Amino acid sequence: MHFKTVALIGRHQDTGLDAPLRSLAETIRAAGCKVLIEAETAQNTGLAEYPVASYEEIGRQADLAVIMGGDGTMLGASRMLAPSKVPLIGINHGRLGFITDIPLHDATNVLASVIHGNFEVEERILLEGRIVRGDQTLFSGIALNDVVINRAGRGGMIELRVELDGSFMYSQRADGLIIATPTGSTAYALSANGPILHPRLNGILLVPVAPQALSNRPIAIPDSGLLSMTITALGRVESGASVHFDMQTWSDCQPGDRIDVRRAQHTVQFIHPIGYSFFSTLRRKLQWNRMPQLSDETE
Template structure:
């Protein structure tokens, strides 16, 4: 792809009608052709009158260091919008970090599924230009505040967007988990693990474990066992207003995973707590975007049906 020379870092943005003055780009930099794709987006933003910044790791792994380079904290301080190019995994990685800075995000899909990165890269200009002008659908997503409590103090804390998963590890046996909701005992469960998922994460691991789809507007969590020993142990939808606690009773090599991007090893007696975060994620979609359109497209509903 032959692109015009990039504007120097000090070059002012061209006059345009964008309501977003300073826009950051975050990319899936290991993908083939990602550098050219990211630079194409940067040129487009500059033509729309935006000042462009490249996220630190994206810049240094693609060589796009001739643009303004910012770390996550810098994006939070200086930018009005972040464009995330890649798949849902790329979005999860940066969204968990930027949520506390209240920077809205737009997902440009260069991955496979794209439940939350919904703008196709091949046609990103058509969809992105109206968004930059202020024409968009705002979609707010609840986040989870999760931690591991050991001997009365937290030894690990993080934010999750999709899910918190307790796994049995590599040992052949199941784990036994004591589950409480708002301090009320629910059950002791023997299974390969347990998933606590947000509505956003209902289309991820929880779905493959037999959990229901949960509309993003529903203020709830899904709790779904992974291969439970008792078949009557079924997924349940819980209010997101309380706290879920999962204690490791028995089993070896158990671990907790958060959005499948960070994890920590667990000991007997550890308590994994999940509650709603004070932060939330703001996604911007093209006008006319519908959650049901996304489900129909990504889950291949109506295929073979004549309408």
């Protein structure tokens, strides 16, 4: 894999992003690569000295996209660039950084090393889904992290009938249900007490959100089937339900609506520096390497 053209995409809401982006652009140019700046990034950071490109143009021209921001920025770029198979590398300018794993202070050195061929490639799956009412598709989208069905506003619990490839799995009454990829297992699913899935697993995770019955537990299923969730009832007549495809939301679901979710046709390629370890990321972000302090006092 050789990178002739490298695109820069930044979380343009952040202040002070222009200086590190400009530094990365200079590193890319010094390595003999052409630099593209994503259009909104350029508009909001003032990086006008390099060619500006839309996501569509980046998909056609770029060999690598460098994402500077938080995991949300990486999610958006992944959805936009997955069909064109442009690999992504993430520079953490946010808080957690599970998938934007390169620290900002190492960004220049790491990127220079990656451009010269020192990298590993990791493939991540996405989900695609649609919301169906009768014979009409109301909304469709893709997600790198998860598809989440939850109650809207202050409405009561929602009831869902869950099927896999037409086979009945269970019905649940809960605040919602998370359908997560292995990538998304360290996001909302983790906070709802779901397990962590290694990115190389070919699986999809279902995690109930505050279920009425404690017997409703998370379950991992193969990523080769079609999941169908039918809203059978809402807690209140006037309440509704929402479905979130990462950061894309449809907020007007009603009883009888069906949400179909399957593994997407496209995957996303993440570029990591040599020596990257998923377990090292977990140790840092979840503080697994910290031993509890033992008290000198005895009870």
